[in-house]
Amino acid sequence: MSDGVLTREQILAAAQDVLRRYGPAKATVVDVARALGVSHGSVYRHFPSKAALREAVTHQWLEQSHAALAVIPDGPAPVRLRAWLSALFTAKRKKVLDDPELFATYTVLVGESSTVIAAHIDELVGQLEEIVAAGVERGELATADARSAARAVFDATARFHDPAHAAEWSDPAIDAQFEAVCDLLISGLVRHARP
Amino acid sequence: MSDGVLTREQILAAAQDVLRRYGPAKATVVDVARALGVSHGSVYRHFPSKAALREAVTHQWLEQSHAALAVIPDGPAPVRLRAWLSALFTAKRKKVLDDPELFATYTVLVGESSTVIAAHIDELVGQLEEIVAAGVERGELATADARSAARAVFDATARFHDPAHAAEWSDPAIDAQFEAVCDLLISGLVRHARP
Numbered sequence: 001m002s003d004g005v006l007t008r009e010q011i012l013a014a015a016q017d018v019l020r021r022y023g024p025a026k027a028t029v030v031d032v033a034r035a036l037g038v039s040h041g042s043v044y045r046h047f048p049s050k051a052a053l054r055e056a057v058t059h060q061w062l063e064q065s066h067a068a069l070a071v072i073p074d075g076p077a078p079v080r081l082r083a084w085l086s087a088l089f090t091a092k093r094k095k096v097l098d099d100p101e102l103f104a105t106y107t108v109l110v111g112e113s114s115t116v117i118a119a120h121i122d123e124l125v126g127q128l129e130e131i132v133a134a135g136v137e138r139g140e141l142a143t144a145d146a147r148s149a150a151r152a153v154f155d156a157t158a159r160f161h162d163p164a165h166a167a168e169w170s171d172p173a174i175d176a177q178f179e180a181v182c183d184l185l186i187s188g189l190v191r192h193a194r195p
Numbered sequence: 196m197s198d199g200v201l202t203r204e205q206i207l208a209a210a211q212d213v214l215r216r217y218g219p220a221k222a223t224v225v226d227v228a229r230a231l232g233v234s235h236g237s238v239y240r241h242f243p244s245k246a247a248l249r250e251a252v253t254h255q256w257l258e259q260s261h262a263a264l265a266v267i268p269d270g271p272a273p274v275r276l277r278a279w280l281s282a283l284f285t286a287k288r289k290k291v292l293d294d295p296e297l298f299a300t301y302t303v304l305v306g307e308s309s310t311v312i313a314a315h316i317d318e319l320v321g322q323l324e325e326i327v328a329a330g331v332e333r334g335e336l337a338t339a340d341a342r343s344a345a346r347a348v349f350d351a352t353a354r355f356h357d358p359a360h361a362a363e364w365s366d367p368a369i370d371a372q373f374e375a376v377c378d379l380l381i382s383g384l385v386r387h388a389r390p
Contacts, residue, residue, distance in 0.1 A: 152375040156351040164359035180347040188383030 006038055008046050008056075015057045020101065024108045029053060055116050058109045062120045064091070069127055077135025078186045081153070084131060085182055088124070089160040096166045107163045125150050132189065142191035153185050201233055203241050203251075210252045215296065219303045224248060250311050253304045257315045259286070264322055272330025273381045276348070279326060280377055283319070284355040291361045302358045320345050327384065337386035348380050 014035045018027045029050050033040040047053040068087040072080050096103040110117050128150035135141030143149040159165045160178050168174060209230045213222045224245050228235040242248040263282045267275050291298040305312050323345035330336030338344040354360045355373050363369060 148375050149379065151372065152379045155354050155372050156376045156379060158354040158360070159350050159357075162354075162359075165353070165357075177346065177350050180343050181351045184344065184347045184351060184380060184383040186383075188379040188381075 006036065006042055006046070010036065011043055011046055011053070012057055012060055015053055016061075016102075019054075019057065019105050019109070024054075024105055024112075051113075054109055055113045058106065058113055058116050059120075061106050062110070062116070064095075066123070066127075067091075069124075072131075077131055077138065077140045078190060080131045081128070081135070081186055081189070082182050084128065085153070085157055085160070086178075089157075089178060092161050092163070092166075093169045096163070096169065103163070103166065107166075110163070121154070125154050128153055135189070139191060141189045143189060149189060153189075156185055157181060201231065201237055201241070205231065206238055206241055206248070207252055207255055210248055211256075211297075214249075214252065214300050214304070219249075219300055219307075246308075249304060250308045253301065253308055253311050254315075256301050257305070257311070259290075261318070261322075262286075264319070267326075272326055272333065272335045273385060275326045276323070276330070276381055276384070277377050279323065280348070280352055280355070281373075284352075284373060287356050287358070287361075288364045291358070291364065298358070298361065302361075305358070316349070320349050323348055330384070334386060336384045338384060344384060348384075351380055352376060 011032065015027075015032045018031045018035055021027075022031060029043050029047075030040050032053070033043045036043070043053070047056060068091050069084055072083045072087060074080070125147070129147050132141055132143060132150050132153075133146040136143060136146060157178075159168065160174075160181070206227065210222075210227045213226045213230055216222075217226060224238050224242075225235050227248070228238045231238070238248070242251060263286050264279055267278050267282065269275070320342070324341050327336060327338060327345050327348075328341040331338060331341060349356075352373075354363065355369075355376070
């Protein structure tokens, strides 16, 4: 492959293949370059270090959970909130069921880069905050601090999106438990009608 | 030590020492017997198998989290609920900070015996259910199903009691996040006054 057409996307795709094949402990930039048929200098032109490349791969993988979340249709905030939480749970569960080995690989990578995971959580909580704030504006939800409430919703649903709980996601009771937690959280945010 | 005075408690204490010293992968019943200066037959008289002994040690360790929970004073359900959740979080966090190695050992043991952990969760959810049901009786809380609500409260606070999250418990923001989740859950259960 000519260096001239080497794109960032091609490197990230090759890096994911290499990580899956050799595991996060053994995969190197030289392996990635070899898989692409280029020199490792060509890879370093796009990513200044092995750590930067790994973080970019991790970031891209985490971003994939967002795709489904960004398209939650407009509507009453309680409905949007549940749809958003459900889409996140579905996306994470699909990832682990589709490719458990790759999921395990990424769990190691995510554990390595605390700044990448912190930015990821910030972005997700930001999406929740937007839904909560819109609900407060429409008089559907009541909370003094939309950001803190959004973070509380995110933390209270950790069992349904944190990879540490992946083993529990095939439990037959998990869907009912997810709905019960959503019910409780939404009930805690809904502005109760006072005649 | 004479076999005649060998008690269940002595065996459990010795087994914990042995597990800590050799690790869960290597510890054997013979090691436990040697630590006590008795034959392994004497240990088997109390516990029919190595698995039974390990489960008993695990059960005892989990039970220690209950001690503080059983003494939550009577009072308004929202106050009791928060005190119970806070006592559980405090007990778990104390365990990991006091002796991280023993905590890691028990995390392995707990992962081995799904029936022991299921019984433990049932017992904890039962305590929550009692608080919720008492609150409904007193007109302080509103829920159609106290058991399901109790389970939802337990699941929604996983980040603050499940050992999978132990690494997050020294985060400076964790206490504020715990209180925010409690606020939200209690707000979801409180019967809202309607004039």
